[in-house]
Amino acid sequence: MNPPLAERMRPVSIDQYIGQTHLVGPKGALRPQLESGLIASMILWGPPGTGKTTLAGLLAKETKREIFHLSAIDSGVAKVREVIQRAKDKSGLFAHANPILFIDEIHRFSKSQQDALLGAVEKGWVTLIGATTEQPSFEVIPALLSRCQVYTLKALKKEELLEILNQAIAQDAALIRKSIKLKEYGLLLQSCGGDARKLLNTFELIVIPSKNNKVVITDAFVRDQLDQLGVRYDKSGDQHYDIASAMIKSIRGSDPNAALYWLSRMLIGGESLSFIGRRLIISAAEDIGLANPTALIMAQSSAQAIQMVGLPEARIILGQCILYLAMSPKSNSAYQAINKAMDLAHSAGPLPVPLHLRNATNDLNKELGYGKGYTYDHDAPNGCAQQNFLPPEIENERLYHPSLNQREQQSFAEFQKMWSGNYPK
Numbered sequence: 001m002n003p004p005l006a007e008r009m010r011p012v013s014i015d016q017y018i019g020q021t022h023l024v025g026p027k028g029a030l031r032p033q034l035e036s037g038l039i040a041s042m043i044l045w046g047p048p049g050t051g052k053t054t055l056a057g058l059l060a061k062e063t064k065r066e067i068f069h070l071s072a073i074d075s076g077v078a079k080v081r082e083v084i085q086r087a088k089d090k091s092g093l094f095a096h097a098n099p100i101l102f103i104d105e106i107h108r109f110s111k112s113q114q115d116a117l118l119g120a121v122e123k124g125w126v127t128l129i130g131a132t133t134e135q136p137s138f139e140v141i142p143a144l145l146s147r148c149q150v151y152t153l154k155a156l157k158k159e160e161l162l163e164i165l166n167q168a169i170a171q172d173a174a175l176i177r178k179s180i181k182l183k184e185y186g187l188l189l190q191s192c193g194g195d196a197r198k199l200l201n202t203f204e205l206i207v208i209p210s211k212n213n214k215v216v217i218t219d220a221f222v223r224d225q226l227d228q229l230g231v232r233y234d235k236s237g238d239q240h241y242d243i244a245s246a247m248i249k250s251i252r253g254s255d256p257n258a259a260l261y262w263l264s265r266m267l268i269g270g271e272s273l274s275f276i277g278r279r280l281i282i283s284a285a286e287d288i289g290l291a292n293p294t295a296l297i298m299a300q301s302s303a304q305a306i307q308m309v310g311l312p313e314a315r316i317i318l319g320q321c322i323l324y325l326a327m328s329p330k331s332n333s334a335y336q337a338i339n340k341a342m343d344l345a346h347s348a349g350p351l352p353v354p355l356h357l358r359n360a361t362n363d364l365n366k367e368l369g370y371g372k373g374y375t376y377d378h379d380a381p382n383g384c385a386q387q388n389f390l391p392p393e394i395e396n397e398r399l400y401h402p403s404l405n406q407r408e409q410q411s412f413a414e415f416q417k418m419w420s421g422n423y424p425k
Contacts, residue, residue, distance in 0.1 A: 005175075005204035006049075006197040009168050014058050018167075019160040019196075020051055020153055029151060030059070037063045039100065041121050041128040043136045043145070046153025049195030052131035055153075056102045059129065066099040068126070080116045088125040098127055106130030107139035114141045121147050138274060155194025162189075164196050165203060178207055179214045187219040243269075244279055247322075251280075252287040256326035263322050267315055277303030280321055291331035291405040298324050331403035340399045351391035384418040 011017045014024060014034065023030045033039050039059055044052040060067035068083050087099040101120070103109065120126045121144070128148060132139060136150050156164070162185065169180050192199035206225035207215050215221075247262035266276060277299075284299035302321035306314035360370040375385035388395050402412040416423055 006200040049197035050153040101126040107132040107134040184218040289334040291329040337400040
């Protein structure tokens with residue numbers, strides 16, 4: 001059986017690996033491990049087709065380790081334990097001799113399956129390499145995540161995709177027989193969304209069936225070959241982010257009809273419920289914020305509910321949440337405030353905590369003035385002693401400014417009363 005082009009072109013050495021230079025380049029984060037042969041347990045997080053599986057195989061090959069593969073789709077707890085026992089039996093006396101256990105789509109592992117990995121990783125029987133397209137902090141249990149380094153793989157750049165494609169045209173026997181000329185490639189690259197696997201397999205799909213021995217690749221040729229190109233929702237390509245962006249912008253623009261439409265496109269396309277739920281939580285905090293704080297509660301509870309219920313009923317919960325968010329008043333004051341605070345913290349540097357805010361836990365601290373001058377706010381007449389809580393260098397900085405939303409203005413007016421109108425302007 002002839003494997004697909006992406007499999008035939010899989011690199012066999014780290015020098016053939018294209019992309020992810022921040023990880024495997026001369027100054028990449030994984031270079032010291034490759035050179036020493038000591039590979040730490042890790043999670044490789046990135047979009048599909050960015051080289052996670054290939055990288056895991058090359059790490060094993062470069063460090064001369066045996067590699068065991070597990071797929072979350074067809075591996076229960078018993079299978080996990082069986083593979084771990086086989087790996088344990090082959091473990092050497094030294095860490096660099098321990099086998100690598102590669103788990104594809106580790107985000108699909110249940111808690112019990114992930115729990116079954118803990119002992120083997122902790123004792124060093126295996127070096128775990130997990131691959132995931134989902135945010136690890138949401139999908140990997142904390143105990144396992146704390147034992148692994150997380151490395152992010154990026155969608156491949158245009159230049160990297162072209163290099164991979166030209167390499168396939170020049171080296172693959174089936175493509176060489178076709179005498180291919182790459183005249184235009186814009187639509188071809190756009191259709192793959194930074195996914196090298198999809199690029200190569202799509203290319204093979206449109207070229208090999210051609211009856212012509214000489215094939216000229218143009219945008220028109222690609223468009224003719226791929227039915228409904230650019231219309232389908234692709235949860236692993238550019239449209240994954242474009243349609244999610246359209247949904248969020250529709251909520252921000254208070255258009256419930258458009259927000260529902262883009263949500264429906266995502267659901268029909270098979271988008272992950274957890275991804276949609278996270279986007280709604282972010283939208284509630286970033287775009288609605290203090291204009292309607294209940295929106296964040298609604299988004300969070302919806303994100304939890306859809307995981308409990310699942311499809312098709314989850315669409316009802318998401319529809320309700322989308323409508324609520326889209327019709328809520330909007331404010332990005334909290335979003336702007338935290339950004340200003342982060343910028344200030346970076347620019348001002350690690351300023352020391354003022355002495356009156358420090359805890360005097362011993363006599364020496366008291367002699368140094370720790371806690372001196374601090375007023376317990378609950379003892380103040382209106383519960384606010386109007387003290388300065390910032391370092392002197394930035395004590396007059398004002399980070400939060402309420403939006404013009406009526407509800408937020410009313411809340412800020414009540415807040416100002418506590419400060420008797422003396423809060424920094």
